[in-house]
Structures are given as C-alpha cells and as structure tokens.
Amino acid sequence: MNISINFLKRYVDLPSDLSYEQLSYDLTMRTVEVEEFIRTADKFHDIVVGEIKEIKPHPNADALKICMTDVGEDEIKQIVCGGSNLVEGHKVCVSKPGAEVVWHGEGEPVLIKETKLRGEKSYGMICAPAEVFLGDLISTKEEREIVDFTELGIECEAGQCVAEVMGLDDVILVVDNKSLSNRPDLWGHYGVAREIAAIYKIPLKELSSELPKGLPEYPVTIEEPERCNRFTATKIDNVCVKESPAWMKTLITNAGMRPINALVDITNFVLLAVGAPQHAYDSTHVDGEEIIVRLAEDGEKLLLLDEKDLDLTHDHLVICDSKKPLNLAGIKGGKDDSVLDSTNSVILECAVFTAPGIRRTTAYFNEKTDSALRYEKGIDTQRADLGVSMALSLFKEIYPECVFSAFTDNYPVKTENAVIDITQEFLDTRLGEVIERSEIEDILTRLGYEVSFADGTYHCIVPTWRSTGDVSIHDDILGDIARLIGYEYFKKQPLPVSFEHSVNQVGTDLARRLKEYLAFRCGMNEIFTYPWIDEKFISAAGIDTESCVKLATPPAPELGCLRASLIPGMLESIDKNSRYFEDFAIFEAAQVFEKGEYSPSSPDEVLPVHKNMLTGAFAGKDAKELFYKVKGVIEGMAGYCHFKPFTFKQKAKPSWADEKVWLNIMEGGRIAGSIGLVSVQALSASGIKLMSAAAFEIDTAVIEPYPSRTNEFKHLPQYPLVEQDLSLLVDEAVTWAEIAEAIKFMVKELKFVEEYRGKQIPAGKKSITLSLKIGNDDSTMTSKQIDKKMNGIIKVLEKKCGAQLR
C-alpha cells in the first residue's frame, strides 16, 4: 500500500519539525514497517512551467514551430516543438536539459539535452502530459497536444516546478501489504492518521458519519446476512461521467490507483480514505429497481469489468437485480451494469461483506482487487457510515446539481465492540516495568479504546475497527501499549534462572559426535539434499517408488517421492561431484520416511514412520580400497562416538549394494544398517561413469550411546613384548577371520598388514602378511621361548588354515 503524506494531512496536522525519515522510522517501530519513502517531486526535476512569448515558423519543417519561451531564467529560450495546440502567451510544461521524460509516454525515461532539430537550436522540450507523468491527470484529445496550463485554468508562473503546480510534491510511504494483514483498520489513510496521532500525541480530525435522512427506500434484500452484514444503497440522480477535480486525481494517483472518471474516482477515494469499499451501478441497468444480495446459481454467468467471464457457483455471493447478477460481491463490478459513458444516475453501494467468503471467492477466481484485499481482512460494519457520509459529501462537492433520491440501510449484523479487562498487575509483570495509569489510558484512548479503571483493572471497550478479530484478548492490548511506548524503550531483563538439573542429552551428543567423527576423523564432507528426490535415483538405488510417501503438489513432477533412504541422494551427489573430483567422501544425516504409523505427540495424530539415517559414501577408482575405507569408518565409529562396537554379518542385502561386496552392520542381534560397494547397476542407472563408490547407511536410533565416555583402560605390559611379522601362503578360500580366530589366544596383539596376489604366488593362493606381538606376563621372553612360541603359532596356522610360511 502506498501512503500519501498529502492524503494524511487531510486528517492530521503533522508536527512541523517532523522529517519523513523520522516518520518512517516511528511507524516502522510502532505500527508497520515502512519499506521506503518516495518523493514524488523527484522525477519532476528540471520540468518547469514555460510561458510562450512568441511563435515563429520553422524554416525547414511545416509541422514544427519555434517557440521563444520564458522558463524563468535570465534569457528567453528557443524551443522547437511540434505541438498542435501552441498558443502565444500561454503557459506550458517545459523539460529543461537534465530532465528525464518518457518519449510519447512509453518506455524508459530519456535524458533531455540541448540539441538542434532540423537545423534549429532547441533548448529543451515542450511536453505532452504523458511525457511528463501527467497522463492520468491531464487528458488530451489528440496525440500531439501539449500541456496547456492556461487552457486548464491552472495558475502558475514561468520557472515554477511542475510537481508543485500539480500538487505532486508529495511523499509516499511504501508499505508491504502482507505486513498489514492483521490490521484491517490501516487499509485507509484515516486509520494510518489515527496511528500517527497516537504516536505523536496530536489531534486526529473527526469524520462525519451522518447518513441521509427522510429519503424514500430503495429496495434491498439480503438473503445471506452471514456473508453480507450490511448493505447501504443510495440513489443519486443528475450526475454524469466527467473528470474529477485535479486535487482528487492527484491524491488517487499518489496513493497508487488510477483516476478514471469522477463517479468511479469518488468510490476509490473513499476506499483509500477510510478503507470502505464502494461500488456504483448505473441505476437504469438495475432491472426491477431492486437489489438482491444472494448466492449465485450454479452455472450463472457474470462478465466482469476486466472482461473476465465468470462461471459462478453456489458458493459465490453476487449483487443482483431482479433478473441477473450485477457484481461479484465485494470483489469486482460487472461490465454491463457499472458506470458507463452514458450514466446519469447511479446506485451507490457501500456494504460490508465478511472475510471468509471473500477470501474463498477471490482465490477461486484469482481476483485480488483493492476492495477484496480490504474485505478479506475483516471490516467493521460501522465503517460504512464513514464511507457513505464521505462519498455523499464528495458527490455534493463535485456534482452540486446532483440529487439523492433514495436511500436504504439494510443492516442485519452489527459489529460488536470487543470488551476486555486487563489488570495492572498483568501489565506490570509482562511489560517488566510499571507504566503510569495516565499513560496507559492516554495511549489506549488515542487508539480509540474507551477505558475505565477500577480495582486494579482496566475495563477496555475496543473500537469496532479493531474488533473484527484483531483485538480479542488482553495480550493484544498489552501489545498495543508496548508498541506505542516503543519496544526500544524497555530495559533488557535477565533471563529467569531455574537450574534444577544440568542439561545432559546423550542422544543429542551422539548425533553430533557421529557427524564430527565422520568429518574430522574420517575426512568426509557433510552434504544436504532435499527430502524429495528424483525418481531416477530412487529407482537406481533399487527402491520401489510406490512404497514411498508422496507429496500432493511436488516441486516438479519427477520430485513427488519423499526419500525412504539417503542412498538416492548420495547417488545424485556422487554424480554431480564426479565432474570436478576424482575421489571424495560425503555423508548426510537426515530423516527418511516410510509408510506406516507413528504418533510422536498424541494418538490422534498418525504420521508416517520417520527414521534418523546416517549415510555416507566414498567415491573413487579402486573399488576394494573404497570398501575397506568404509568398513574402517564403521569399525572406528563406536570407539570415537562412545557406544558398543558393531559387528558385521551378511543377513539381508541392501537393494543398492553389489552382489558380493556387502555386509550388514549389526547392533546386538539387530540390523543397524549396511555397508557395501554400490552396485554397478545402481551406478550405471545414476549416470555415474568411470567411478566406483562404497557406501554405508545406519539407522542411528538403533545405537545406544554410553552414558559417558567408556574407553577401557588396560595396564601397560610390565615386560617387553616381541614383535614378529609373518608372511603366509594360504588358499583363496581362507579368510582373515579364520586366521585371526586360530591364533588370537596365543598372541598379545595381532594386526593385519597386507594381502598380496602376484607372480610369485601360485594360482588359487594368496599371501597374507600379519604382525603379532607375544610376551610373558612375568618375565622377559628368552630367545628360546620366542622360537618355541613362534613355531607353535606357525603349526597352528598350518593345521587350522593350511598356511605355509613364505
């Protein structure tokens, strides 16, 4: 919404020393954010009044004239002009060098320079209305007509700024409509003026709410009083379509609407002034001389002013005559029966429609009109009084000869004042300091409350314009008081302290340790992906998209499935990053969803099953190495993150994993997740080329963290251990686990060093190098003892694993 300062000045005298910066700031802090303020005169720089002293023919062009013009400077300027209505001695609009005008009223502004036109010097430009932003205010009969202030009867002097002459020296405060959603009273300048009056403690001018008396009734029937709380109709004869006075056109323009003709402009002016939407019907088009407010029949049609042809349904409220709909109630008029060029008598509607119906209908037809925007915020019925009174006085001013020939006020539902008690104690506590009673009463009264005080309680009668939902509880009044005092004036208060116990959250700590372990110990990068995921990657991971929870209105058709696993996101991320990196490691911790039943807060609320998954992947060239890297990450996880170590088993192959290379991660008897190489199939379906990947996924809910760090301590050996390396030749089928199992009882420590296959190794065999430590508990080993122990170990390996020493 654009708030015009000149418009506001009709209702409140702004303090003379108040800057617009300060006004914007104060409104922002106390009422609503002012996004910017615009000085309308700015675009009129170097556009001034010129007086044509002499008109001479142009020697080289019949259509052009040379105008010797006084622009308020020392010398008379020569300006070449093609205007069709140039008259000597008349005052016109001149753009001097440096001015910016819009050529023929279209496109971007162009900078005016001193130039030559067909060989004749031209100082500047004598302009048509549209060229200097006056198209809406000054109408022309033909294209080449220039602005003629003398002809328009506008008094001015040569050299005077045109903005000033036209009353365009205004300042516009720009406010985002969204930030006014909760304040229906601010949707008119009078409401904003009331806030300003309250902020600066200055008087607010009173508006008349007088309705016509003693006139014949105009028949109005309201069939839906719940949707139309009030309908006033005034028949006004002896009017015509003509231009509005300049002051009104200017204010309407500055407030962001376009002047149309006086009949329509009056309704728009009232809307901008008090926020009461109105509509004027050509009374000769109202069949049967009666108005009926009813629901449309299914299939009924209405052609709107914007040429939109509506198919109405039974949920749409329409204003009808005895035969047909005339108007989509509170939203937009019909084309056939609103003000026409020939109109000489109107029915002026000032009605109050309730918000929910307006919102539904507006959304249904996508008609966000100025009127609908106001109704959908909830308007009090009393506002129609101001609306009618203001409109009729404007009619008298603009059409002195007009006649009010009939009036009806059909008023089935009246907005009741909300009544709220608020105690001094409540205010003192919640505000954090004691505010004087007189101060509180003053603030509330200026905002329109009626306040009385007894027994420590303020009894507040809320003004009707705040009683349509905006103010309904004592907290709302607290808010009004706090904001008008200014939040910046309240002292900072310490936080209340109630340390009953320390904050100890093992689950939260675990989640963080897991992430930090992967990032800092394992060198992986954390990524985020969206919860909706391209079906291509879901299928690539071998997951059935039918099993996924889905969005009703997904961001894109292929993004309808919510993730049931983080693996598809991993695949997509590997694909993206493979363009820039040869090897990398990534992980993500997020929730995934499965069809099922889960009630975190109340049994009535049944959500899909959520799982907190932790998934990671290593991508690179050497598949086996990648697999062992991932395995190492999972093996090390328990120690660094403080929970019981996992074991591995092959129980259920994950859908994304390689045929051979996969393991389930076991927590006790439960499957906590999996590791494995990403299958060739999954890589290929994801478009990942020339790269392998190994991945892990863990359901972190399965992990039970230790209540604190539980790394065990072992006594240091008292006697030195002896370290020996062995290289063994074994059958391919012999596993490390078997080797380790065979000798673990004979050694103090056992480490895998390397596995080797190559030229020196016979087919079907592999070489395993291991490193072990042996020692006595009560003495240093002698070389004899060492030999004996090593021979024993080698024999056991021969016997149990068929191993030969290399």
Add this chain to the structure above:
Amino acid sequence: MLDRLEKVREEGFLRIAEAADRDALEAVRKELTGKKSALQEVLKSLGGLEPEMRKSVGMKSNEVKNMFAEKIQARADELIASASAAEGEIDLTLPGIQVSEGALHPITQMCYDLNDAFRSLGFEIYSEDDISSEKFAFDNLNFAADHPARASMDTYWLEGTEDKRGNERLCLRPHLTGGSVRYLLEHGAPARFVYPGRVYRNETTDARHERAFFQYEALIVDKDISFSSGRVMIETILEKVFGRKVNVRMREGFFPFTEPGYEIDMECLLCGGKGCKACNHAGWIEVMPGGVIHPNVLRAANLDPDVWTGFYTNIGLDRMVMMRYGVDDVRLFHSADLRFLKQFK
C-alpha cells in the same frame, strides 16, 4: 721428539677444526688418537728413549691426547649446535602435507555454535520430526482456519491427506514452531529449549528463496516474566554468530502464534548502520521474528495462559550463514557441491 709432538698437535688441531660434520670428526678422531695415529707411533717409540726424555715425551703425549679429546668434544658440540636434521637442500615454500579435509556443512557449524551458546545458558536441545500435521503446524499455533499459509501454494501436503483436516492432514513442516507444542506437551513447563531444523515451503526458488531451509528457534516458558527478557536470547544468538556485540532493535511485528509479536532488526554490519545497498539504505536488517507466546498456543500445550508465559525467537540459519560468509545464493546449501562445501572448515 717434542718438536714432532708439537707438530702433531698443531696439525691435529687444524684437522679437528676442518671437520665439516660429525662423521668427518669421527674419522679425524680415529686418525689422531687411533692405533695407527702419529701419537700412538710416538708412544710406541718411547721405549727407545732416554729416561728423562721418555718422561717428558710421555707427559707431552698424554697432554696432546687430552687436548685432542677436548678439542674434538668442543668441535662435536659446535657441530651439533649448528646441525640440521634434514639432509641436503629443502624448499620451505612447498605446501605442507594436508590434514584430512572433511568438514561439517556450514549450516551445521552455525547450528552447533548456537547450540553451545544456548547450552551454556541452560537450554535443552530438542528436535521435531520433519513430517507434521495441520493440527500441530497450524491449528495449535492460532492460525486462522483460512489462513493462506495452509494452502497448497504455501505448504507441502502429503498425497492422500491434502483434503483432510487437522490431525489427518499431513505436511512437511512449514516452520519449527509446531515443535514447541510437542515439547511442552511432553515436558510441561517451565521450559527452556532450542529446536533447530529444516523446514519446507512451496515456493519458487531463486538466489534468495528456497523450498527447504533451516531455522533455529528458541523458547522460554515460565511464570511472571517480561518479554524484555527475550532480548538476552536475541543477543546471545547474534553475538555467537558474529563474534561481537551487535546492536539490535525490536519493533512491532505480527505472527499468529505470538501476542505481542515483534521483528528484530540488527544494525547492518557492512555500513555500521549508516545505510548501504545491502540494507536497502535502512541501516538495519531484519533478522528474526519473535514474540510472546500466544495464549491459544499455551492452551494447545495444556498450559494455563493465566499462569504461564514465554517468548519465541526464530532465526533463519541460511540467512545467518549467508551473512557470515557473504554467500549470495541460498540454493548452494542443498547443492551438495563439494566445490562450495570444502570452503567451510
């Protein structure tokens, strides 16, 4: 003979001084005091000398031997003091061997920074699930029945539930605030907790708008407290994020779940409040909404609004991270692009 010894000493000293490293010095030591050294030869020839002479040559020999030992030790000390552990030439400008380069997402980093700050103030950390219902996302929070945020243009409803109501209409949570009622239903009051998380809005995306983004919300519920205590939460957040005190202002704002509600602006850090392009010449940047918890929300959490009150503060983590680093496209956070993520250690 004595002259010869003197010459051996002189030459020996020279050789010791010339030894360039510890190996060379060891070789010199062997040469000067070993079995085949000139000194040894002199000693071997002692037997053939006059007793007088034998005595003085013997003494002189021992003297020279001791002098050699001292000189060698001194030279050895010198060499150790000036020795380098690295053999040969070394280019000190070559880069060091890089440490493991993994990192947390910049939003996680921000979130953990804030968690640390709030835990030091005794706040608990809570997390709500991603999928919620209309009941918790809107009804409990005092959103009007036909509030536009409930429409599918704004919220991602789940297929098959979009035409239902309340508990049965499910969505990806559009904000974190619904989680506050879940926490309060479970734990009651008084309460002091933060609940970071990702939220979802059906929006058209561009450099400043995302469909999935992160918020960080804090709530205190207690008796007899004033909204001006809420400022401590706000200042904690900003000081942690920017590493110094940041000027803030509270001004009028409106949210269905607060009454009164306020917007919190911080002084623009680029221009120091003077006004610049980044702050739209206002000198202030809107950073977080907040407000006193609405009585209807307390009722939804089974708390008596006449007894309990409290206040929210909610901060957009994406926005904070963007301001912290000067990131200019919010979509980078969900891009999984390592060229971006590897910049944040």
